[in-house]
Amino acid sequence: MPRNDRLRDVLAAAGMTASELAAKCDVDAKTVERWVSRGRLPHPRSRVRAAGVLGKDVDVLWPEAVRRAVKLGADRELVGVYPRRSDLPRSLFRELIEGARSRLWFGGYTSYFVWLEVPHAAETIGAKAQAGADVRFLLGDAASQVTASRDLIEATPLNLATRIAMTQAEIGKSPTPLPVRLSDRHIAMSVWVFDDDALVATHIGGALGQDSVTLHLRRRESDGPFSRYVEHFEALWADAAAGHPSLPE
Template identity: 30%
Template sequence: MPNERLKSIMVSGGWTYTALAEKAGVDTKSVERWANQNRTPRLAAARLAAEALGEDMFALWPSLRRPSAARVMSPEMVAQYERRADVPVSAFVDLLGKAVERIDVLVYAAVFLHEAYPRLNDLLRERAAGGCAVRIALGDPDSENVRQRGQEEKFGHGIESRCRLALMHYRPLLGTPGVELRTHGSTLYNSPYRADDQVLVNAHVWGLNAYGAPVWHLQRTGAGTLFDTYAASFDAVWSTARPVEEN
């Protein structure tokens, strides 16, 4: 039995299966199954698809379970993902690409961004040229905390190598007005990717690689403190980080 409501909304809005699939971070056949077989998507994909269509996801897919009163999300919570691997890279790129005033990124390496989107440096240069302040904090590959993280994740010296690789990716940005690059040796409890008043936070879990850990998409609303907590955390690490020198 097809999902006539979804099909009608897609037709009226000029949505193709491929376009909606890209927004929801799934393959095209999944969207075809949603529309033609009334299959229920995973919660994260349903939220992204409904947001793109401007609809209520529970109205599109009545079989989705609404959260109980005890599990209602904070008004600052835009979306939540079970794993970073569930977040399409386009979500990171779109977020950073819309920044006007500030981009803050705090990671150990996160080389997945450059690997999946080779134009990342160009995007950051464009944002900086438009007046956006860009701050990138990468893990110091020689720090004890980076080495310890490699042991905890059973990744060995791989994480140190990835920190060096990340620095190699970002180094061409040195000297770009509006862009600052630093290295830090802090214990990384989370990796925030902030663009103005929105942030994707990759929470870290002991013994688990970052791609398998949850991600929260938060926005500053003035009605909560989650966003400001992570913004303050970035500033605290940034104040201890060392500027990368040109050479």
């Protein structure tokens, strides 16, 4: 889960450490650190106590708690909606990658931006794979006519084939080979899955990937929107052409 920047900022403004807040709330210091660094949602009693200590409303420090309280059914899985992928918190992909333990699926046509926004991404992802995580890269097929047609629409100097090649080069820096498959069926919608979080970006017209409307989902039920997008990724993966696994340098 992404870190709780609001809680971190309020702690800093109050000149209080996580250990000090923990002592006042009668919880372990590591618990408070997880509230901040992993965005963990405290138990209701702890939320109320911490908010009182910090002099803030609970919904200011943990808006997710309020959203959960008022949502019913499938919409409970919706963490956030962003008009553009570029509107995502810049730290979100890094936090999701670093926090994932069991699954890291990259279903972007190029996922090129990952290497720009996440320092040492290949090394981190490779280490996750070595630890047993299910890592997959579903990239666009640079040789496909679909890719060529999209390049004509986007008309950018750094075309899709180049960005795909750059991602393949970055994947090659992993300390262990990573599974890569190629497809042209996800040209208009990208899905990234990190454990129980998913980011879904849908292209709008001729806009670039960074301008795609983006959803942040978190699994709350067995057959909700999150699961549907996981099924979508798995179907694409099953039909995709096997690319060569990355090789460490």
